[in-house]
Amino acid sequence: xxxxxxxxNVFVFRTLAELMAKATPLRSGDQLAGxxxxxxxxxxAAQMALSELPISEFLKVPLIPYEEDEVTRLIFDTHDKEKFxxxxxxxVGDFRNFLLDNKIQKEELTALQKAITPEIAAAVxxxxxxxxxxxxxxxxxxxxxxxxxxxxxxxxxxxxxxxxPTDDIKGILASVIDxxxxxxxxxxxxxxxxxxxxxxxxxxxxxxxxxxxxxxxPTQMCVLSHITNTILAIEQGAPVDLVFQSIGGTQKTxxxxxxxxxxxxxxxxxxQSLSRGTIGNNVMYFExxxxxxxxxxxxxxxxxxxxxxxxxxxxxxxxxxxxxxxVGFIGPEYLFNGKQIIRAGLEDHFCGKxxxxxxxxxxxxxxxxxxxxxxxxxxxxxxxxAGCNFIMGIPGADDIMLNYQSTSFHDALYIRKLLGLKxxxxxxxxxxxxxxxxxxxxxxxxxxxxxxxxxxKK
Amino acid sequence: MEKDNWKILKNYTNARIALGRAGTxxxxxxxxxxxxxxxxxxxxxTAELDFLNLNEESKKxxxxxxxxxxxxxxxxxxxxxxxxxxxxxxxxxxLLNNLSDKKGDLCIIVSDGLSADAVxxxxxxxxxxxxxxxxxxIIDTIIIVKYGRVAISDVIGEMLNAxxxxxxxxxxxxxxxxxxMSAYVTYNPKxxxxxxxxxxxxxxxxxxxxxxxxxxxxxxxxxxxxxxKISGVQIKDNLSDYYLP
Numbered sequence: 001x002x003x004x005x006x007x008x009n010v011f012v013f014r015t016l017a018e019l020m021a022k023a024t025p026l027r028s029g030d031q032l033a034g035x036x037x038x039x040x041x042x043x044x045a046a047q048m049a050l051s052e053l054p055i056s057e058f059l060k061v062p063l064i065p066y067e068e069d070e071v072t073r074l075i076f077d078t079h080d081k082e083k084f085x086x087x088x089x090x091x092v093g094d095f096r097n098f099l100l101d102n103k104i105q106k107e108e109l110t111a112l113q114k115a116i117t118p119e120i121a122a123a124v125x126x127x128x129x130x131x132x133x134x135x136x137x138x139x140x141x142x143x144x145x146x147x148x149x150x151x152x153x154x155x156x157x158x159x160x161x162x163x164x165p166t167d168d169i170k171g172i173l174a175s176v177i178d179x180x181x182x183x184x185x186x187x188x189x190x191x192x193x194x195x196x197x198x199x200x201x202x203x204x205x206x207x208x209x210x211x212x213x214x215x216x217x218p219t220q221m222c223v224l225s226h227i228t229n230t231i232l233a234i235e236q237g238a239p240v241d242l243v244f245q246s247i248g249g250t251q252k253t254x255x256x257x258x259x260x261x262x263x264x265x266x267x268x269x270x271x272q273s274l275s276r277g278t279i280g281n282n283v284m285y286f287e288x289x290x291x292x293x294x295x296x297x298x299x300x301x302x303x304x305x306x307x308x309x310x311x312x313x314x315x316x317x318x319x320x321x322x323x324x325x326x327v328g329f330i331g332p333e334y335l336f337n338g339k340q341i342i343r344a345g346l347e348d349h350f351c352g353k354x355x356x357x358x359x360x361x362x363x364x365x366x367x368x369x370x371x372x373x374x375x376x377x378x379x380x381x382x383x384x385x386a387g388c389n390f391i392m393g394i395p396g397a398d399d400i401m402l403n404y405q406s407t408s409f410h411d412a413l414y415i416r417k418l419l420g421l422k423x424x425x426x427x428x429x430x431x432x433x434x435x436x437x438x439x440x441x442x443x444x445x446x447x448x449x450x451x452x453x454x455x456x457k458k
Numbered sequence: 459m460e461k462d463n464w465k466i467l468k469n470y471t472n473a474r475i476a477l478g479r480a481g482t483x484x485x486x487x488x489x490x491x492x493x494x495x496x497x498x499x500x501x502x503x504t505a506e507l508d509f510l511n512l513n514e515e516s517k518k519x520x521x522x523x524x525x526x527x528x529x530x531x532x533x534x535x536x537x538x539x540x541x542x543x544x545x546x547x548x549x550x551x552x553l554l555n556n557l558s559d560k561k562g563d564l565c566i567i568v569s570d571g572l573s574a575d576a577v578x579x580x581x582x583x584x585x586x587x588x589x590x591x592x593x594x595x596i597i598d599t600i601i602i603v604k605y606g607r608v609a610i611s612d613v614i615g616e617m618l619n620a621x622x623x624x625x626x627x628x629x630x631x632x633x634x635x636x637x638x639m640s641a642y643v644t645y646n647p648k649x650x651x652x653x654x655x656x657x658x659x660x661x662x663x664x665x666x667x668x669x670x671x672x673x674x675x676x677x678x679x680x681x682x683x684x685x686x687k688i689s690g691v692q693i694k695d696n697l698s699d700y701y702l703p
Contacts, residue, residue: 165666171471178475258654258691367499396474403632413482
């Protein structure tokens with residue numbers, strides 16, 4: 001039992017999960033689950049109680065029993081106890097102060113990555129303001145490599161997302177070319193297929209690989225099919241760069257996605273065995289999002305932000321190239337409006353980075369959420385300052401297959417220009433050589449680039 | 459303001475490409491066009507099921523309809539509480555229990571979801587294309603659900619003792635497609651099934667998947683489920699390889 005007294009009011013929290021949930025800034029998903037604080041006072045009282053809790057408590061009290069859940073087992077079995085010794089004496093409140101301390105910089109944070117469990121990251125994020133989340137995230141640097149280098153300070157990459165409602169090859173290609181002309185696609189060129197079948201996945205992969213080889217584009221490709229399909233595609237000899245999978249923070253959530261840890265391992269090993277990366281072998285691309293556990297009835301009374309952090313523990317086990325929090329995609333029943341989406345996006349980025357993950361974000365919303373482009377501009381600008389590894393690049397911010405709004409090629413250029421950020425260095429060099437960009441990172445028109453248009457005529 | 463000299467690419471997709479730029483930002487006309495599309499989508503969410511017309515159109519293809527409702531009371535609750543949208547209200551349960559003819563292996567359910575107009579326009583046309591392609595018997599009453607979520611098909615399928623439940627439901631409206639419909643198929647529908655037990659055919663709309671092709675895919679999935687007695691990620695949609703209906 002945990003409690004906090006304010007004057008004559010004693011606030012009691014029966015379990016650690018309840019304390020965490022009640023301390024969570026307001027969001028519709030926790031209300032839907034019936035676990036949110038009942039008043040503003042109760043929320044802050046929970047934050048005060050949480051702040052006084054030693055972070056070591058999370059290593060004594062698993063939120064989901066070790067015996068019941070393979071994600072809990074993963075978290076406890078891979079915890080870096082030696083590094084944890086250096087911070088084990090801190091309370092959650094002390095830990096916030098520690099993270100904000102001027103002496104704590106990139107090197108110190110990198111060393112601690114595996115000592116920080118998802119629950120510790122989630123707990124400290126709950127008592128942090130948005131500026132704290134941004135400031136600490138901006139001190140982190142998580143670099144990954146495949147055919148280029150993602151996550152270097154001063155760089156912001158994009159996943160070019162050229163979706164088409166019927167997977168039409170030329171329709172997809174048209175968006176790929178448009179995106180490349182706008183300097184997009186260094187993190188990934190990744191298609192969400194409308195049809196999740198192996199045959200069309202293989203065809204799309206071959207098309208993307210042909211484009212890459214013909215123009216020697218230093219980037220990586222992915223068709224975001226279920227991991228079982230991708231494993232079949234690999235067996236059929238398809239050119240698979242990255243293996244995609246949606247994941248969540250409990251064994252049951254993953255089961256609702258049709259995966260478990262050993263299947264993820266199988267996919268990871270299958271892709272690594274191809275050795276297609278030229279400068280590195282980070283081969284996994286994970287997508288996550290607050291609310292996925294509740295939506296599959298596997299939340300165990302735990303708040304959605306803590307469960308999201310637990311998904312990062314799953315991701316971390318496979319040294320991913322990219323982890324994408326698809327923050328506003330799930331809808332208003334989990335994140336009701338722009339305010340909730342913005343806070344959640346920054347929490348996800350912070351928790352992921354603290355745990356050592358190459359975090360990017362699909363800055364997005366659906367039409368039934370109370371949000372619009374102004375909210376996305378706000379979140380995008382905050383992510384730029386927080387040092388986000390990558391964002392999406394979608395023609396005109398409008399995904400015509402998945403029916404939601406994300407960030408456009410133009411949006412990426414805006415944030416790069418505003419903050420002086422560059423694409424991945426290998427990709428930047430390619431953009432300059434092919435005449436799409438000049439050395440000042442400005443989009444240029446040149447005759448040289450017109451040869452990309454030839455692709456569509458084939 | 460700079461125009462893009464690759465407008466020719468617009469012939470291949472409805473995606474917002476070759477928009478041009480003001481500096482690196484979107485030109486004014488594109489910003490306003492986007493804003494209007496968003497306004498249309500926001501308005502689509504409040505559209506309602508046209509039960510009378512769905513009933514009339516069903517008769518023409520030899521089907522009956524029954525209108526039921528989830529536990530949801532209003533639009534705001536629908537957006538905030540998907541759990542209630544997965545459950546039938548008490549009156550609807552009585553209605554389904556009293557349904558005279560439940561014979562058949564497959565039950566067809568139509569629900570508003572997030573775009574009632576999507577099913578108002580596409581649902582009966584798709585069912586018409588689907589019926590002649592199915593090899594199993596259909597329960598001849600289409601269950602129409604107000605304020606439904608996908609998983610309500612488990613509850614209904616279970617009550618009707620169907621071996622397979624098919625639900626046609628309005629997708630969340632996109633900017634370019636406020637009226638797109640999805641179809642979810644579940645073998646052995648049971649309360650509490652999760653999403654990995656389902657197969658989905660999405661983007662059924664004028665600019666997406668046409669009725670014939672969508673019906674062919676669905677008939678293939680139903681056929682596979684009947685043979686393998688399972689649905690979900692283990693059923694692979696390998697239709698384009700070899701299947702002939």
